[in-house]
Amino acid sequence: MTGYDGLPPWSINSFDTPVERFSAHYATSRSHCMTSAALANLRQADDESLQKLRDRFGGIVIQIHNLNPEVALHFILLALQSGKFMDSLCKKTPSSMDELYERAKGYIQMEEIS
Structure with missing residues:
Protein backbone atom coordinates (compact mmCIF):
# COMPACT_ATOMS: atom_id res chain seq x y z
CA MET A 1 0.00 0.00 0.00
CA THR A 2 1.35 3.44 -0.89
CA GLY A 3 0.40 6.83 0.43
CA TYR A 4 -1.87 7.30 -2.58
CA ASP A 5 -4.21 4.28 -2.36
CA GLY A 6 -6.70 5.90 -0.03
CA LEU A 7 -6.93 9.27 -1.75
CA PRO A 8 -10.43 10.40 -2.66
CA PRO A 9 -11.00 11.33 -6.31
CA TRP A 10 -9.89 14.84 -7.26
CA SER A 11 -8.02 15.34 -3.98
CA ILE A 12 -4.76 16.19 -5.72
CA ASN A 13 -5.10 19.82 -6.63
CA SER A 14 -1.43 20.58 -7.30
CA PHE A 15 1.92 18.87 -7.74
CA ASP A 16 2.75 19.73 -4.11
CA THR A 17 0.02 17.43 -2.76
CA PRO A 18 1.56 14.10 -3.90
CA VAL A 19 5.04 15.37 -2.98
CA GLU A 20 3.87 16.15 0.55
CA ARG A 21 2.08 12.80 0.87
CA PHE A 22 5.11 10.90 -0.42
CA SER A 23 7.43 12.75 1.98
CA ALA A 24 5.12 12.13 4.93
CA HIS A 25 4.74 8.43 4.06
CA TYR A 26 8.50 7.80 3.83
CA ALA A 27 9.71 10.27 6.47
CA THR A 28 10.56 7.52 8.96
CA SER A 29 12.88 5.85 6.44
CA ARG A 30 14.99 8.96 6.09
CA SER A 31 18.31 9.03 7.96
CA HIS A 32 18.55 11.72 10.58
CA CYS A 33 21.70 13.60 11.44
CA MET A 34 22.60 13.45 15.08
CA THR A 35 23.63 16.69 16.77
CA SER A 36 25.42 17.52 19.99
CA ALA A 37 21.98 17.80 21.60
CA ALA A 38 22.00 13.98 21.68
CA LEU A 39 24.71 14.22 24.34
CA ALA A 40 22.77 16.63 26.56
CA ASN A 41 20.78 13.94 28.39
CA LEU A 42 23.56 11.37 28.55
CA ARG A 43 24.20 10.29 32.15
CA GLN A 44 26.18 7.47 33.67
CA ALA A 45 23.76 4.95 35.18
CA ASP A 46 24.21 3.90 38.81
CA ASP A 47 25.49 0.46 37.84
CA GLU A 48 27.31 1.53 34.66
CA SER A 49 31.07 1.20 34.52
CA LEU A 50 33.28 4.00 33.30
CA GLN A 51 34.24 1.79 30.34
CA LYS A 52 30.60 1.25 29.32
CA LEU A 53 29.86 4.96 29.58
CA ARG A 54 32.93 5.76 27.48
CA ASP A 55 31.82 3.21 24.86
CA ARG A 56 28.24 4.53 24.82
CA PHE A 57 29.49 8.11 24.60
CA GLY A 58 31.87 7.18 21.78
CA GLY A 59 29.06 5.49 19.87
CA ILE A 60 27.07 8.70 19.90
CA VAL A 61 30.03 10.99 19.21
CA ILE A 62 31.00 9.20 15.98
CA GLN A 63 27.50 9.87 14.62
CA ILE A 64 27.77 13.64 15.12
CA HIS A 65 29.32 15.47 12.19
CA ASN A 66 31.81 18.24 12.98
CA LEU A 67 31.46 17.91 16.75
CA ASN A 68 33.56 20.49 18.53
CA PRO A 69 35.97 18.63 20.88
CA GLU A 70 35.31 21.18 23.65
CA VAL A 71 31.57 20.47 23.42
CA ALA A 72 32.23 16.71 23.62
CA LEU A 73 34.45 17.23 26.68
CA HIS A 74 31.79 19.38 28.33
CA PHE A 75 29.09 16.75 27.85
CA ILE A 76 31.17 13.79 29.04
CA LEU A 77 32.03 15.71 32.20
CA LEU A 78 28.32 16.36 32.80
CA ALA A 79 27.52 12.68 32.21
CA LEU A 80 29.87 11.30 34.87
CA GLN A 81 28.65 10.21 38.28
CA SER A 82 30.28 11.64 41.36
CA GLY A 83 33.09 9.47 42.67
CA LYS A 84 36.87 9.18 42.75
CA PHE A 85 37.31 9.79 39.02
CA MET A 86 35.08 12.84 39.07
CA ASP A 87 36.90 14.13 42.16
CA SER A 88 40.21 13.90 40.31
CA LEU A 89 38.74 15.76 37.33
CA CYS A 90 37.46 18.52 39.61
CA LYS A 91 40.95 18.99 41.05
CA LYS A 92 42.48 19.30 37.59
CA THR A 93 40.07 19.63 34.69
CA PRO A 94 41.29 17.86 31.54
CA SER A 95 42.05 20.14 28.62
CA SER A 96 41.12 17.59 25.94
CA MET A 97 39.26 14.35 25.34
CA ASP A 98 42.61 12.60 24.89
CA GLU A 99 43.69 13.74 28.34
CA LEU A 100 40.37 12.67 29.86
CA TYR A 101 40.58 9.21 28.25
CA GLU A 102 44.19 8.81 29.36
CA ARG A 103 43.27 9.66 32.94
CA ALA A 104 40.24 7.37 32.79
CA LYS A 105 42.38 4.32 31.93
CA ILE A 113 39.76 -5.48 39.22
CA SER A 114 37.11 -4.88 41.88
Missing part, protein backbone atom coordinates in the same frame (compact mmCIF):
# COMPACT_ATOMS: atom_id res chain seq x y z
CA GLY A 106 43.57 3.84 35.51
CA TYR A 107 40.07 4.17 36.93
CA ILE A 108 38.72 1.72 34.34
CA GLN A 109 41.40 -0.79 35.36
CA MET A 110 40.49 -0.33 39.03
CA GLU A 111 36.80 -0.97 38.23
CA GLU A 112 37.68 -4.12 36.32
Whole structure:
Protein backbone atom coordinates (compact mmCIF):
# COMPACT_ATOMS: atom_id res chain seq x y z
CA MET A 1 0.00 0.00 0.00
CA THR A 2 1.35 3.44 -0.89
CA GLY A 3 0.40 6.83 0.43
CA TYR A 4 -1.87 7.30 -2.58
CA ASP A 5 -4.21 4.28 -2.36
CA GLY A 6 -6.70 5.90 -0.03
CA LEU A 7 -6.93 9.27 -1.75
CA PRO A 8 -10.43 10.40 -2.66
CA PRO A 9 -11.00 11.33 -6.31
CA TRP A 10 -9.89 14.84 -7.26
CA SER A 11 -8.02 15.34 -3.98
CA ILE A 12 -4.76 16.19 -5.72
CA ASN A 13 -5.10 19.82 -6.63
CA SER A 14 -1.43 20.58 -7.30
CA PHE A 15 1.92 18.87 -7.74
CA ASP A 16 2.75 19.73 -4.11
CA THR A 17 0.02 17.43 -2.76
CA PRO A 18 1.56 14.10 -3.90
CA VAL A 19 5.04 15.37 -2.98
CA GLU A 20 3.87 16.15 0.55
CA ARG A 21 2.08 12.80 0.87
CA PHE A 22 5.11 10.90 -0.42
CA SER A 23 7.43 12.75 1.98
CA ALA A 24 5.12 12.13 4.93
CA HIS A 25 4.74 8.43 4.06
CA TYR A 26 8.50 7.80 3.83
CA ALA A 27 9.71 10.27 6.47
CA THR A 28 10.56 7.52 8.96
CA SER A 29 12.88 5.85 6.44
CA ARG A 30 14.99 8.96 6.09
CA SER A 31 18.31 9.03 7.96
CA HIS A 32 18.55 11.72 10.58
CA CYS A 33 21.70 13.60 11.44
CA MET A 34 22.60 13.45 15.08
CA THR A 35 23.63 16.69 16.77
CA SER A 36 25.42 17.52 19.99
CA ALA A 37 21.98 17.80 21.60
CA ALA A 38 22.00 13.98 21.68
CA LEU A 39 24.71 14.22 24.34
CA ALA A 40 22.77 16.63 26.56
CA ASN A 41 20.78 13.94 28.39
CA LEU A 42 23.56 11.37 28.55
CA ARG A 43 24.20 10.29 32.15
CA GLN A 44 26.18 7.47 33.67
CA ALA A 45 23.76 4.95 35.18
CA ASP A 46 24.21 3.90 38.81
CA ASP A 47 25.49 0.46 37.84
CA GLU A 48 27.31 1.53 34.66
CA SER A 49 31.07 1.20 34.52
CA LEU A 50 33.28 4.00 33.30
CA GLN A 51 34.24 1.79 30.34
CA LYS A 52 30.60 1.25 29.32
CA LEU A 53 29.86 4.96 29.58
CA ARG A 54 32.93 5.76 27.48
CA ASP A 55 31.82 3.21 24.86
CA ARG A 56 28.24 4.53 24.82
CA PHE A 57 29.49 8.11 24.60
CA GLY A 58 31.87 7.18 21.78
CA GLY A 59 29.06 5.49 19.87
CA ILE A 60 27.07 8.70 19.90
CA VAL A 61 30.03 10.99 19.21
CA ILE A 62 31.00 9.20 15.98
CA GLN A 63 27.50 9.87 14.62
CA ILE A 64 27.77 13.64 15.12
CA HIS A 65 29.32 15.47 12.19
CA ASN A 66 31.81 18.24 12.98
CA LEU A 67 31.46 17.91 16.75
CA ASN A 68 33.56 20.49 18.53
CA PRO A 69 35.97 18.63 20.88
CA GLU A 70 35.31 21.18 23.65
CA VAL A 71 31.57 20.47 23.42
CA ALA A 72 32.23 16.71 23.62
CA LEU A 73 34.45 17.23 26.68
CA HIS A 74 31.79 19.38 28.33
CA PHE A 75 29.09 16.75 27.85
CA ILE A 76 31.17 13.79 29.04
CA LEU A 77 32.03 15.71 32.20
CA LEU A 78 28.32 16.36 32.80
CA ALA A 79 27.52 12.68 32.21
CA LEU A 80 29.87 11.30 34.87
CA GLN A 81 28.65 10.21 38.28
CA SER A 82 30.28 11.64 41.36
CA GLY A 83 33.09 9.47 42.67
CA LYS A 84 36.87 9.18 42.75
CA PHE A 85 37.31 9.79 39.02
CA MET A 86 35.08 12.84 39.07
CA ASP A 87 36.90 14.13 42.16
CA SER A 88 40.21 13.90 40.31
CA LEU A 89 38.74 15.76 37.33
CA CYS A 90 37.46 18.52 39.61
CA LYS A 91 40.95 18.99 41.05
CA LYS A 92 42.48 19.30 37.59
CA THR A 93 40.07 19.63 34.69
CA PRO A 94 41.29 17.86 31.54
CA SER A 95 42.05 20.14 28.62
CA SER A 96 41.12 17.59 25.94
CA MET A 97 39.26 14.35 25.34
CA ASP A 98 42.61 12.60 24.89
CA GLU A 99 43.69 13.74 28.34
CA LEU A 100 40.37 12.67 29.86
CA TYR A 101 40.58 9.21 28.25
CA GLU A 102 44.19 8.81 29.36
CA ARG A 103 43.27 9.66 32.94
CA ALA A 104 40.24 7.37 32.79
CA LYS A 105 42.38 4.32 31.93
CA GLY A 106 43.57 3.84 35.51
CA TYR A 107 40.07 4.17 36.93
CA ILE A 108 38.72 1.72 34.34
CA GLN A 109 41.40 -0.79 35.36
CA MET A 110 40.49 -0.33 39.03
CA GLU A 111 36.80 -0.97 38.23
CA GLU A 112 37.68 -4.12 36.32
CA ILE A 113 39.76 -5.48 39.22
CA SER A 114 37.11 -4.88 41.88
